[in-house]
Amino acid sequence: MAAEMIIINASGKIMMPVLFDDITWETEREGVPGKLNFKVLYDKNLDIEEGNAVRFKWNNVKVFFGFIFKLTITAENVISIVAYDQLRYLKNKDTYVISNQKASEMVIKIAGDFGLNLGGIEDTAYNIASLTEDNMALFDIIGDCLDETLMNTGRLYVLYDDFGSLTLKNISNMKNNLYIDSQTASDYSLERSIDQDSYNQIKLVYDNKDTGVRDVYLVKNSENINKWGTLQYFDKLSDGENGQTKAEALMRLYGGRTATLKVTKAFGVPSVRAGSLLPVSLKMGLTNVNSYMLVEKCTHTFSDNLDLMDLTLTGAQIQ
Secondary structure: EEEEEEEEEOOOOOEOOOOOOOEEEEEEEEOOOEEEEEEEEEEOOOOOOOEEEEEEEEEOEEEEEEEEEEEEEEEOOEEEEEEOOOHHHHOOOEEEEEEEEEEEHHHHHHHHOOOOOOOOOOOOOOOEEEEEEEEHHHHHHHHHHHHHHHHHOOOEEEEEEEEOOOOEEEHHOOOOOOEEEOOOOOOEEEEOOOOOOOOOOEEEEEOOOOOOOOEEEEEEEEHHHHHOOEEEEEEEEEOOOOOOOOOHHHHHOOOOOOEEEEEEEEOOOOOOOOEEEEEEEEOOEEEEEEEEEEEEEEEEEOOOEEEEEEEEEEEOOOO
16 A cells, blocks of 8 residues: 555654555645544554644655544544644634734744744745734734735745645745646536636725825726726725735736636645646636646545545636
8 A cells, every 4th residue: 555654642652553444635725724534443552642643655755744633433443533734733813913024924933932843934025014913813814914915916825734844935836747637637617707806906095194195006907897897906005015016916916817627536646735836738618728727725535556636726817
């Protein structure tokens, strides 16, 4: 079998239990920890409990490192185990006041405050002028910082756990060469829409205390307004934000239709996870897809020597 599952208990005892049935590994791009579901057969040498470390490899490739959070034991002595990676600890709540700090700096600070292991953290470059996060989940605090960066720069970053190391990367560095087409995917469907997160007019305002005048920043796509009618994004600017730069970044981000592709039972490789960019080439009636798409959700099912994936991908217009 291609799977290697190791459990390490609090006393340091290393166990390689007998696996029973399929293993599933689930990741989502934002706000959800990586999750591993598996079953083992009980024997008298198995000494495990909540909080024990879990290490999973597939064909000697590192896939998951996390901790047991749930155990279910049946009358047949089959133990179902749910383990999460360390992103699970970002469900903790706290209060942070952010002043002229970058999202990457906040990730490093929160990781230090809560004892999380850090891996590669890319510099997000954009300084957030002011943001108060009171009694918020750490996931949401980091997410708000990354959203501020995205809306002001057009750059999207992905936070994930890389085999026990908290990692932050720009999606431009998350490209994977696994090709999705009609030969590698068992079934697929595509939804196109302008009903959500599609705008052809961006209007930002700033109440200028120095002049007593409301500054207005307006960017529009006249061609799309003629096709779709006016779909306006409106927001107020905070102190320190560049209105024109933000408006242009928002238009690049939201100026087109959205596309969501769902793929089932694609041939998988463990390097694909939520946040990966995959090359997609599919002919689907009204729409021909021939571009990189962003993995929003990924579920690997490992069975015997086969890795199959269910994917949700989006085609957002992001740098």
